[in-house]
Amino acid sequence: MVSSKLTRFERARIIGARALQLAMGAKPMVKVSGAMDPIDIATLELKKKVIPLDVRK
Amino acid sequence: MQETIEKVTKVVKKKRAKFTESLIYEIAETVEKRDMDDKELDELVKRVKKAYERARVENGEAVGTVAAQSVGEPGTQMTMRTFHYAGVAELNVTLGLPRLIEIVDARKKISTPTMAIYFEEEFRVDEEFVRTIANQIGKSTMNDIVQDFHTNYAKMNVVVELDMPKIEDKRLNFEDIINRVEKAFKKVQIDNNVLSFEPSKPSIRELRLLADKVRDLQISGVKNIGKVVIRKEEDEWVIHTEGSNLGAVLKMEGVDKVRTTTNDIHEVEKVLGIEAARNSIIHEAQRTMDEQGLTVDVRHIMLVADMMSADGSVKSIGRHGISGEKASVLARASFEETGKHLLRASIRGEIDHLTGIIENIIIGQPIPLGTGSVGVLMKQKK
Numbered sequence: 001m002v003s004s005k006l007t008r009f010e011r012a013r014i015i016g017a018r019a020l021q022l023a024m025g026a027k028p029m030v031k032v033s034g035a036m037d038p039i040d041i042a043t044l045e046l047k048k049k050v051i052p053l054d055v056r057k
Numbered sequence: 058m059q060e061t062i063e064k065v066t067k068v069v070k071k072k073r074a075k076f077t078e079s080l081i082y083e084i085a086e087t088v089e090k091r092d093m094d095d096k097e098l099d100e101l102v103k104r105v106k107k108a109y110e111r112a113r114v115e116n117g118e119a120v121g122t123v124a125a126q127s128v129g130e131p132g133t134q135m136t137m138r139t140f141h142y143a144g145v146a147e148l149n150v151t152l153g154l155p156r157l158i159e160i161v162d163a164r165k166k167i168s169t170p171t172m173a174i175y176f177e178e179e180f181r182v183d184e185e186f187v188r189t190i191a192n193q194i195g196k197s198t199m200n201d202i203v204q205d206f207h208t209n210y211a212k213m214n215v216v217v218e219l220d221m222p223k224i225e226d227k228r229l230n231f232e233d234i235i236n237r238v239e240k241a242f243k244k245v246q247i248d249n250n251v252l253s254f255e256p257s258k259p260s261i262r263e264l265r266l267l268a269d270k271v272r273d274l275q276i277s278g279v280k281n282i283g284k285v286v287i288r289k290e291e292d293e294w295v296i297h298t299e300g301s302n303l304g305a306v307l308k309m310e311g312v313d314k315v316r317t318t319t320n321d322i323h324e325v326e327k328v329l330g331i332e333a334a335r336n337s338i339i340h341e342a343q344r345t346m347d348e349q350g351l352t353v354d355v356r357h358i359m360l361v362a363d364m365m366s367a368d369g370s371v372k373s374i375g376r377h378g379i380s381g382e383k384a385s386v387l388a389r390a391s392f393e394e395t396g397k398h399l400l401r402a403s404i405r406g407e408i409d410h411l412t413g414i415i416e417n418i419i420i421g422q423p424i425p426l427g428t429g430s431v432g433v434l435m436k437q438k439k
Contacts, residue, residue, distance in 0.1 A: 007115035013431040056432030 010055045011046065018042040018051050061085040068098055074106040112356070117430040124357035131351040132157065148286055148297055150320075156345045160322065160338060163365060163373035167321055170301035172282075175316040181293035186311060188287065189228045191296050194306065195285030196278035197227060199271055202234070208268045213259045215268050219250040227277075234276050241274055279305045303328045326371050334371050338362040385409050387416040 006014070022028060022038040029050040032041060045051045062085045069076050069084075076084075084105065088098055114120055135154040151159065151169045159167050174194070180186045204220035224231060238245060244255040254271055256263035282300040289295075301319040306312055307328065319325060320341055326334035339355065339362045346353050364379055365372055372378040380392045386402040386409050401407075411417055414424045423429040 007117060009115065009117040009428045010431050013428045013433060016428070017433045052436045054434045054436050056434050 006055065014051060014053055014055065015039060015042045015046055017053055018045060058085065058089065061088050064088075065098065065102070068102050072099075072102050072106055074102065074109065076105070076109065080105070080109070117427045119426055120360055124360045127357045128353055128361065131346060131349075131353055134351060135349050148284070148299060152345055152348050157342065160342050160345070161361065161365075161374045163322065163371050163378065165323055169299075170281075170319065170321045170324075172296075172298045172301045172303065172306060172319045173317065174296040174298065174306055175313040176294065176311050177313050180311040184294055187294040187296065190309065190311065191285045191287050192228045193277060193309070194279050194282055194296065194298060196283050197229065197276055199238075199274040199276060202227065202229070202276070203272075206268075206272070208264060210261065210264065213255065213264060215254040215264065215271055217252045217254070217271060219252065221250055229277055237276050238274065242271070282306075322371055331366050331369055331371070335362045335366040338365060338371070383413075385411075385413050385416050387411075387419050388413050391415045391419065 019038040019042040022041055028041050028045070029052070030041065030044050030048055036044075042051070062081060065081050065085045065088060069081060084098075084101065087093070087101070091097075093101065132154065135157070148171060149169055150171055151167070155168070174190075175181075176183075176187060176190075199217070202220050202223045203217055204223070205216075205218035208215050219231075219234070221231075224234070235247060238247075238252060242254055244257065246253045246255075254267055256267045279302050281302045282298050284299040286297045287294060288297060301321045301324055303317075303319045303321070303324050304327070306317060307314055318337075320337075322334055322337050322341065325337040339358050342358045342361070343353070343355060346358075361374070365374065372382070374380065376393050381389065383389050383392075386398055386407050390398040390402075402409075409416060411420060411422070412425070414426055417424045
């Protein structure tokens with residue numbers, strides 16, 4: 001059963017990797033309002049499916 | 058039944074669920090028993106799918122560690138040494154921690170092999186038939202059927218008078234007994250139910266040896282099976298045995314080939330194959346835990362059974378089995394006999410691909426488990 005849904009490990013890994021990029025100065029792919037830390041932004045990006053990263057299965 | 062199975066398979070396919078064959082069979086069985094209509098079947102499959110998906114674990118989950126803890130912790134609660142007498146039948150069966158160790162060690166010779174023999178529908182309630190079979194299976198020696206036994210030192214012979222009512226009671230065939238006796242002893246005179254044996258050499262020593270031999274002559278029974286106990290369980294008669302010989306018993310007429318079991322895992326593997334052996338491991342381990350009042354999720358035990366039978370033959374857990382046959386040198390070295398493994402690996406020039414957990418811990422890298430098992434790539438630009 002191959003599901004497109006991410007496992008909790010994949011989610012954590014993607015958010016972590018994206019948050020690192022953001023922390024190092026990458027431009028957010030979503031609109032940032034007020035004070036958000038990189039992890040919040042990465043989580044929001046994942047929710048909107050705009051993170052430019054993929055998991056290798 | 059076949060039709061129901063096909064119907065269920067169709068519904069399962071429509072719902073895009075991937076069920077195992079046995080699960081489909083179970084659903085079909087329920088459908089037949091409860092006489093369900095199509096709508097109810099749809100609902101059932103939907104619910105089963107939901108439950109099935111909930112029971113699955115995600116990729117990267119540390120199932121082995123969790124299984125080890127989940128079996129290990131209740132294991133500490135087990136009584137170290139248990140002797141159990143099942144029912145009034147005084148059949149001794151090893152249970153508790155010793156039995157659990159026996160299972161995971163995949164012992165060739167288990168301490169108390171036993172069988173539960175069930176019968177096909179038409180013989181289930183036939184006590185007479187079951188008793189006849191029980192006497193064919195259970196071991197009887199000459200000693201069990203003698204009325205009079207004496208050693209005559211003057212005439213240099215051993216005279217045995219057979220107890221005809223006893224033979225009748227045991228449902229043995231008189232002719233078979235005579236045949237067995239004639240086969241085992243050359244110098245024997247038979248006069249109806251009185252047998253007289255003569256030793257090969259006329260000496261007192263020989264005569265005494267002969268007397269013992271006559272007494273211990275096995276006149277019926279299946280190899281490796283000792284005592285049998287007949288018990289009524291619910292509405293049917295069931296035979297429990299001390300000792301086990303699945304192959305021979307399954308060949309007997311009237312024996313239910315589906316439900317008759319043994320607790321000897323190696324015998325199950327030999328007679329019925331590896332899948333049956335896997336089920337047997339699961340069943341035996343589960344039963345041992347249950348009996349002690351401990352509940353362990355089957356999936357933990359299933360994982361253990363899967364590991365033990367994955368190679369196509371039952372392997373023990375530990376130095377001589379799974380742990381000792383791992384592909385990685387570092388994984389083996391970290392378990393037991395570190396020096397031996399490292400030395401051998403260096404002599405042979407073994408290569409470690411560092412694909413396991415322990416290897417990466419030793420090297421000091423993130424381990425391929427959970428988050429560590431996920432690789433990240435930049436998305437391809439479309």
